[in-house]
Amino acid sequence: MLPVVVVHGGAGHIPKDRAEISYVGVKEAARAAYSILRSGGSAMDAVVEAVAMLENNPVYNAGRGSVLNVKGEVEMDALVMDGRTLASGAVSAVRRVANPIRLARLVMEKTSHLCLTAEGASQFARTMGVPEVPEESMITDYARMRWKKNLDPDTNPMECQTGKMGTVGAVAVDLEGNVACATSTGGMTNKMEGRVGDTPCVGCGGYADNHIGAVSSTGHGETIMKVTLSRLILFHMEQGKSPEEASDEALAYMKERVHGLGGVVVVDPKGVWSAHFSSLQMSWAAAQQEQLHYGLYHGEDFTEPV
Numbered sequence: 001m002l003p004v005v006v007v008h009g010g011a012g013h014i015p016k017d018r019a020e021i022s023y024v025g026v027k028e029a030a031r032a033a034y035s036i037l038r039s040g041g042s043a044m045d046a047v048v049e050a051v052a053m054l055e056n057n058p059v060y061n062a063g064r065g066s067v068l069n070v071k072g073e074v075e076m077d078a079l080v081m082d083g084r085t086l087a088s089g090a091v092s093a094v095r096r097v098a099n100p101i102r103l104a105r106l107v108m109e110k111t112s113h114l115c116l117t118a119e120g121a122s123q124f125a126r127t128m129g130v131p132e133v134p135e136e137s138m139i140t141d142y143a144r145m146r147w148k149k150n151l152d153p154d155t156n157p158m159e160c161q162t163g164k165m166g167t168v169g170a171v172a173v174d175l176e177g178n179v180a181c182a183t184s185t186g187g188m189t190n191k192m193e194g195r196v197g198d199t200p201c202v203g204c205g206g207y208a209d210n211h212i213g214a215v216s217s218t219g220h221g222e223t224i225m226k227v228t229l230s231r232l233i234l235f236h237m238e239q240g241k242s243p244e245e246a247s248d249e250a251l252a253y254m255k256e257r258v259h260g261l262g263g264v265v266v267v268d269p270k271g272v273w274s275a276h277f278s279s280l281q282m283s284w285a286a287a288q289q290e291q292l293h294y295g296l297y298h299g300e301d302f303t304e305p306v
């Protein structure tokens with residue numbers, strides 16, 4: 001079964017004209033991460049590389065292309081977790097960093113803390129020699145257009161969140177059977193300044209434990225946090241459920257209990273994987289045994305050689 005990487009480009013309702021391009025980036029990221037795994041790289045290296053590629057891609061709501069907060073600014077959240085040791089690192093509400101996922105990994109590797117936030121996270125980035133990028137370079141015309149539209153008092157607040165979700169994430173199992181997860185986001189469109197979502201919170205935006213598996217999640221952050229979605233899925237796997245059954249059960253619970261929609265990518269340590277969502281769409285891609293699987297709408301599982 002081993003190794004495998006599964007990548008997502010966010011759960012939501014993706015406008016038709018953007019649906020096609022949302023496949024492209026996740027396929028590229030899964031291919032790049034798979035080649036790392038095939039050449040003996042770690043699950044952690046693979047998920048960070050996949051997520052950094054998607055942060056650099058303006059199509060997704062992470063890194064460049066992030067949605068804007070109510071003041072028209074970019075504040076990003078990211079998390080990594082290593083299934084070998086349960087070590088994790090996160091940044092929240094961080095600004096002017098091209099790759100928050102790499103900064104989250106530095107928090108894990110270079111500090112005794114799990115999460116650094118806002119200005120403290122920026123200061124840490126400077127200490128680590130991570131270059132500061134101009135805020136303008138991270139803002140796309142599309143993000144600014146959506147922000148402006150959502151400031152209109154007549155905008156339907158539900159509709160404004162569905163057009164662009166696009167959080168990115170990845171889970172992987174390497175040749176040694178280690179698992180890891182990584183998740184990165186600009187959050188929710190027109191969120192309050194300082195709002196922290198599920199993504200950087202351990203057990204919500206992701207979780208990885210070599211004894212059970214790894215999860216990266218996307219969707220409405222406040223409801224994901226209410227049910228600690230990633231850890232809930234792993235709880236069901238501990239009770240003997242497959243990644244697919246566990247994802248279905250936890251997503252159904254989140255929908256019934258707190259009316260939340262979302263999506264997840266999941267692996268177990270043997271390399272069994274799944275990509276499931278309760279939202280209308282989620283772009284995802286998985287690479288294993290020289291096959292690339294991908295999809296966007298429910299029921300899709302296209303395959304082609306890696």
Ligand SMILES: NC(=O)C[C@H](N)C(=O)O
Binds near residue numbers: 186188220222
């Ligand atoms: N698009 C998303 O997945 C949003 C993210 N979960 C958040 O609430 O910040």
